Amino acid sequence: MELLNDMALFVEVVKAMSFRGAAEVTGVPNSTLSRRISLLEKEIGLRLLHRTTRRIELTEAGQLYYERCRRIVDEARLAHEQLGDMVAQPTGVLRASLPVDFAVVYLAPLMSEFAELYPGIDFEFDLTPRQVDLVSEPYDVAIRMGEPTNQNHIARLLAALPGQLYASPGYLEKAGHPQHPSELEQHQCITFARGKSWRLLRQNETVDVQVSGRFSVNSVGMFRRLATLDRGIVFLPEEVVLDDLASGALVHILPAWKGPPTPVYALTETRLLPAKTQRFIEFLREKLEHR
Incomplete structure (x- = not known):
């Protein structure tokens, strides 16, 4: 479950193309986001993001990982939503x-x-x-x-x-x-x-x-x-x-x-x-x- 959460955080960082923007969406502090993505990169063994003081960019591995992660995260969210939709609009x-x-x-x-x-x-x-x-x-x-x-x-x-x-x-x-x-x-x-x-x-x-x-x-x-x-x-x-x-x-x-x-x-x-x-x-x- 922790891996799925980190994948979801990675997806939000890429969507916003900044840790600050992702922090506003997720409510997770910048420093925590950066640390979680670094741990994810360490676990995978590949760099996913190029970081500079002004912006971030996807590496080739990061682009591939993002495309896969986005679908997995969307399907996981959809599974929760479809169940929740039985009792709520x-x-x-x-x-x-x-x-x-x-x-x-x-x-x-x-x-x-x-x-x-x-x-x-x-x-x-x-x-x-x-x-x-x-x-x-x-x-x-x-x-x-x-x-x-x-x-x-x-x-x-x-x-x-x-x-x-x-x-x-x-x-x-x-x-x-x-x-x-x-x-x-x-x-x-x-x-x-x-x-x-x-x-x-x-x-x-x-x-x-x-x-x-x-x-x-x-x-x-x-x-x-x-x-x-x-x-x-x-x-x-x-x-x-x-x-x-x-x-x-x-x-x-x-x-x-x-x-x-x-x-x-x-x-x-x-x-x-x-x-x-x-x-x-x-x-x-x-x-x-x-x-």
Whole structure:
């Protein structure tokens, strides 16, 4: 058990990259931490950390040992937490990376509801479109739309959201209402990339249409904003334009036609999840399935 405790202290020192920072997290004095790590190095027979007056760095052996220790310590903590969770609600800080517009428009009310259910959990949300590295960055979970690109992450499907077509009343007044997907070729369409093809489905009918327009952007928020400014037609899941629909800034067009569903995944580094993360994923899956 003492070895496991020393491994846990070593992990905290590496996470903080300082004895002072680890002391603040663990409540163990700097001097004690330094002595325990020195004894651990002596027992192993290899130096794990390069120490200077200003910083510490991992040795090659230390990097390997840290990667192994972190998993062992996480699993040990998880075992305790899962047992404790039988009699208590989960606690701790949940660190999640979220897609910007989907989080602001659709997920924010769900986060508020989840916070009411679990008052012992605090939250750190990072809203970013980039693909975060769950191994090297301090996130418990990342929520992403679209198929995962990192095969090292564990992906749990939360929902599949069909895309639909939207435009502003001002744009439709100027350009007219398309009556069939083929007419989209004559319209201004806001796309992720030029020369984009949109696939639309209606019952057993499928149409692929080449669309174009003056604006090609890589931000869903910019999509929405340009569409509300009468710049063209957008093709997005309804969940990211709910506010615009409610205000009348955007309206459905060709409502009988939908696009292939966009998957929404919860990505984690491991299958072994603490209770706070497991509850969060289960909550989102339930809410998205019954939206």
